[in-house]
Amino acid sequence: MNILLVYPKFPDTYWSFKHALKFISKKSLNIPLGLITVASMLPETWNKKLTDMNVSKLKEKDIAWADFVFISAMAVQSASVREVVRQCIQLNTRIVAGGPLFTEEFEQFPDVDHLVLNEAEVTLPLFISDLNNGVLKRIYRTDQFADITQSPVPDYSLLSHRHYAMAGIQYSRGCPFDCEFCDITALFGRRVRTKTPAQIIDELTLMHKSGWRGSVFFVDDNFIGHKKKIKTELLPEMIRWMKANKQPFIFTTEASINLADDKELMEMMVAAGFNKVFVGIETPEELCLTECNKFQNNKRDMVYNVKCIQQSGMEVTAGFIVGFDNDPDNIFQRQVDFIQQSGIITAMVGLLNAPRLSKLYQRLHGEGRIISSFSGDNTDYSMNFIPKMDRETLMKGYQKIIHGIYSSKSYYDRVLLFLKNYDPPFKAQRKITLKKLSALLKSILILGILKKDRQYYWNLFFWALFNKPKSFPLAVTYSIYGYHFRKVFHRDI
Ligand code: SF4
Numbered sequence: 318m319n320i321l322l323v324y325p326k327f328p329d330t331y332w333s334f335k336h337a338l339k340f341i342s343k344k345s346l347n348i349p350l351g352l353i354t355v356a357s358m359l360p361e362t363w364n365k366k367l368t369d370m371n372v373s374k375l376k377e378k379d380i381a382w383a384d385f386v387f388i389s390a391m392a393v394q395s396a397s398v399r400e401v402v403r404q405c406i407q408l409n410t411r412i413v414a415g416g417p418l419f420t421e422e423f424e425q426f427p428d429v430d431h432l433v434l435n436e437a438e439v440t441l442p443l444f445i446s447d448l449n450n451g452v453l454k455r456i457y458r459t460d461q462f463a464d465i466t467q468s469p470v471p472d473y474s475l476l477s478h479r480h481y482a483m484a485g486i487q488y489s490r491g492c493p494f495d496c497e498f499c500d501i502t503a504l505f506g507r508r509v510r511t512k513t514p515a516q517i518i519d520e521l522t523l524m525h526k527s528g529w530r531g532s533v534f535f536v537d538d539n540f541i542g543h544k545k546k547i548k549t550e551l552l553p554e555m556i557r558w559m560k561a562n563k564q565p566f567i568f569t570t571e572a573s574i575n576l577a578d579d580k581e582l583m584e585m586m587v588a589a590g591f592n593k594v595f596v597g598i599e600t601p602e603e604l605c606l607t608e609c610n611k612f613q614n615n616k617r618d619m620v621y622n623v624k625c626i627q628q629s630g631m632e633v634t635a636g637f638i639v640g641f642d643n644d645p646d647n648i649f650q651r652q653v654d655f656i657q658q659s660g661i662i663t664a665m666v667g668l669l670n671a672p673r674l675s676k677l678y679q680r681l682h683g684e685g686r687i688i689s690s691f692s693g694d695n696t697d698y699s700m701n702f703i704p705k706m707d708r709e710t711l712m713k714g715y716q717k718i719i720h721g722i723y724s725s726k727s728y729y730d731r732v733l734l735f736l737k738n739y740d741p742p743f744k745a746q747r748k749i750t751l752k753k754l755s756a757l758l759k760s761i762l763i764l765g766i767l768k769k770d771r772q773y774y775w776n777l778f779f780w781a782l783f784n785k786p787k788s789f790p791l792a793v794t795y796s797i798y799g800y801h802f803r804k805v806f807h808r809d810i
Contacts, residue, residue: 392693
């Protein structure tokens with residue numbers, strides 16, 4: 318059996334970091350972790366090839382070679398998925414599709430031959446067994462959640478590391494919270510399931526042996542969903558392993574804001590090598606937090622919480638949303654003020670959308686307000702429902718936020734505020750490598766010479782160099798991120 322695993326292309330979005338990756342000569346931010354995990358679940362006797370369309374072209378000869386093309390995708394990859402499906406039909410190769418896009422919206426893909434939905438640990442064996450017995454069905458789904466202590470180690474051998482800025486790993490699935498706009502609890506449940514520390518150590522060891530060094534993203538939707546296990550089981554093992562292997566990785570992840578309440582947990586994460594965490598802050602308006610059931614963010618000083626996490630040694634990146642039913646008229650300026658005061662450099666502000674499996678979708682559908690499917694691109698000005706606020710006012714307000722936080726002056730002010738209060742805890746963050754030197758030279762040329770707003774770049778450059786030299790590599794990195802953000806929002810700034 319010949320299997321071609323295909324990861325469709327991501328458009329140029331906020332999270333693609335496409336314009337920043339050029340500075341470090343990388344083609345894609347993240348590895349296709351789901352697909353290489355699926356690859357490990359396939360019988361060993363099957364031949365496997367992987368095409369990640371974000372780093373290489375999908376070749377007709379590979380499609381023709383395959384008995385099946387396996388596609389895994391998220392909503393934001395829809396356009397590329399349609400193109401892959403068209404090519405497979407043309408070459409008469411059968412398609413097997415899975416992952417969040419198909420689990421939520423499979424009706425949109427009538428030409429896909431087989432849909433292996435929900436978690437592959439449960440549904441893929443059913444597909445393989447039916448294939449062996451010659452009784453294949455079109456749809457495989459389940460309401461059971463997988464026992465991820467049985468998940469195999471991803472097949473890293475299918476990847477060419479040199480194209481990626483970050484490796485990926487997963488410890489847990491599910492989240493104990495239940496935010497109305499989020500589909501994670503529908504996809505993975507509210508009971509947090511974890512791998513064993515031994516599994517994670519095995520995966521890190523394999524990654525290390527395969528030659529990977531540098532950034533590793535724990536893709537868990539809420540890494541601290543099971544705090545007790547993280548503190549007593551996983552982090553002590555990771556701290557030991559990182560010391561024994563001379564700290565080869567720097568970790569980033571996603572976590573809920575209650576991370577800030579637990580000093581010991583933050584200290585342990587930093588000791589294990591975490592330097593960055595994404596937090597869903599969403600909005601400073603309490604009525605909106607109540608509306609979307611994000612009670613974990615309510616009744617707390619979130620600017621203070623962000624500063625606590627930053628002071629522990631982890632940068633906070635964060636998500637913000639406008640478009641809630643309870644958004645007051647002044648929400649746009651309040652979002653700008655919050656972001657500027659907190660020193661959150663990577664602040665992804667998006668318009669509210671309702672993924673198909675979210676409770677928000679159910680509510681809005683009941684109210685007759687759903688108008689389309691969800692694009693998955695948080696910053697493309699699309700909304701898949703009718704907002705309460707007048708649409709034009711909302712779009713103008715949204716643009717006002719983007720301008721308020723990503724114009725060169727606001728952005729560089731925020732970087733400076735953050736760096737003044739942040740001490741990079743890891744040597745690897747401060748070390749000058751050849752790759753960093755090349756990125757520095759490119760940044761001098763593009764941001765320091767060719768761009769009109771170059772004075773902001775030079776101000777930060779010399780401030781970091783003379784006032785806080787250990788933060789200099791980060792100052793250059795954030796200047797490059799800013800270039801990407803301004804490119805993505807170029808219509809507005
Ligand atoms: S905390 Fe995050 S992952 Fe959990 S339900 Fe809310 S938005 Fe989803």
